[in-house]
Amino acid sequence: MTREELLKDIKDRFKDDIIDFIDTSPTRVYIEIKPESLVKAATYIFKDLEARFNIASGVDTPSNIEILYHFSIEYLNVLISLRVKLDKKKPAVASLTPVFKGANWIEREMHELLGIDFIGHPDLSRLLLADEWPEGVYPLRKDYKEWDKKAIRDRGV
Amino acid sequence: MAKSVIPIGPYHPLQEEPEFFTLTVDGETVVDIDIQIGYNHRGIEKLSERKTFDQSTFVIERICGICSTNHPFAYTRAVEDIIQVEVPERAKYIRTIIAEGERIHSHLLWLGLAGHFLGYNTVYMWVWKLREEILDVMEILSGNRNSYAMFKPGGVRRDINAEDIPLVIKKIDSIIPTLTRLKKAIIDDPVLHARLKGIGILTKQEAIDYCALGPTSRASGVARDVRKDAPYGAYDRVEWDMIVTENGDVFDKVVVRILEMYESIKIVKTCLQNLPDGEIDLNIKDIPPGEGIGAAEAPRGETFHYVRSDGTNRPARHKVRAPTFMNLPTCKTTVIGETVSDATIILAGVDPCYCCTERMAVRSIKGKKLYNGQDLIRLSQEKTETIKKKMGIK
């Protein structure tokens, strides 16, 4: 399939779920979809279009929390990013780990650094933060405050 | 039956870098493995939000010591992707030279460590002696043996002088005969065949499912390489081949890495001889709001950076993904079913960006024996000795 056919195929198949479609550069496509149709779209892109899952990145913006899932289609040199926007008070979305195992660790990391809940993940335990890090404190959020009073903050001399 | 587990924790006087693998063994066979990471978490993504775009390059370079060029390479490509510009030609060639020079020294480092784990300490010493030539080359070109400080959004910081180039080419040419001798010694050795063939096989379907990258996936038959799929720098202007093998065991991973070194040497020499003239920097002043993605091929796989800017001179969000993050979970399938004495070399075959096997706690289901990292290396070296005796080689 050529690049135009591929994008038209995605647009037609998911026309009820796509909110926004940004296609300004030859190698990057940003598609915003509704959170409910994430698993459907990701399964199609991973299994039928044979894309490779790169990583997912969570972003804390002033209005909501976004997650971008990056897939790369190597034979066309195109990187498709699926964006979902979640509510800031209780961000939750379905997990992609049952679809492909590469999503296991990144969802654990986003859960503890940004506070996003992944429904259906087999084991949402701590990956990166220390055991004595308090619950409910999410470092990558913009309103994070330093909680450790004994930490050294300057040159230490 | 009640088991008492005494963990030999991540902070131990004999360990170098903290990681924690827990192998559950039944006699000699590994039954389960549990991986715990996070002891080296430094909060680099949050730190990058407090520095300007230019200063952030130096923080990013220090994420890793041995694959330290590819992180700034991917980051500067991501920032240039926000404004959709291309750097000047001379800057592309200089960036490629530095990146390939680093690939050579990183693969040599891995080869030495693999020799050490198997008990071939001579290979370890000789390969690291060879590596000194490459580190001298990097010092001539950029000023330091590691952490080269050459990258900048919009180009490179320093230029290469024309009078240094003949000395650099002479040094690179001087390592080729020794490397060829080493390659033949490793590929022909019957003890290494017995030790490494058929061990730790990662099948093609598993490699696709876990989204493995770099030599780990190329050894299993999945032909993925960012330099060929989405060319950047000077990679599409130089002739070179991608090395792919079929079997997926540890021997194939060794072969892929050794043959890749030859390709890197070819790329560095061609780029140095055909360096075009011109500017080295675009002098980018400010970055408008937007988002960008950059990828580069590190010695271990593909690094991926995502940068979002909101119009100020600091990134609003910077996501870093090192290749070991995707390669390390593949240990779950490759180690289970193998013997304990092979565990070190399988875990090192993934070439994690740290010396992972120093921090393993192995507990046995039957009985109370507890192995630590030094014990496992010793077991691996003893197995090589037994194989040698069996084959009648001294």
Add this chain to the structure above:
Amino acid sequence: MKLPKIRELIEAIKALIVGPYTSKFPFKPHEPYPSFRGQPVYNPDKCVGCLACEEVCPADAIGHEDITDSLNPKRKIIHYTDTCIFCGCCEAACIADNEGIKLSNEFDLAFFDRKTAEESIEKDLQLCEICGAVIACKDHLKWIAEKIGELTYSNPTLYQSRLKSLGIIDENITSVLKDHGRSDRVKILCARCRRETTLTTV
């Protein structure tokens, strides 16, 4: 089975003849390549004291201290050598033709007490003649005056600094009558006092 070992023997014999690759470092000095990036060193004659290096340093390894309570006020620029990462950003950002601070070839920098790990230079500071606030270093004002040519003569701070450095100003005449009157407009002032004297109509 013996054949492969002869190939490796060549390498062993070569190593025996040539000797070890390492040098006897503390007993014999080591000369790094000319392009080696060592510790940054200030040049007090070229540095103008503008603090561009402090703005740009990624590791926050440069700081400054303004000493204003003595008869000759000074600015002390401090480079913390234990925090420095030897990247060369300060040299690239220096406005005095990249010569105010330069990376040398020194690499043998160990110390015992962390408090001694700093190098500093001092530059003369220019204070406002009415309120005493810090304007800039005297060399910096001279540098600006030389760079903008004839436009210097539109700003009393700049042309007075330039004429003072050439030695052709009479201190007694210009420092008299320290009220906010017309005579204050011909003095070396900080930005706030300049605004107040320009806006007064007395």
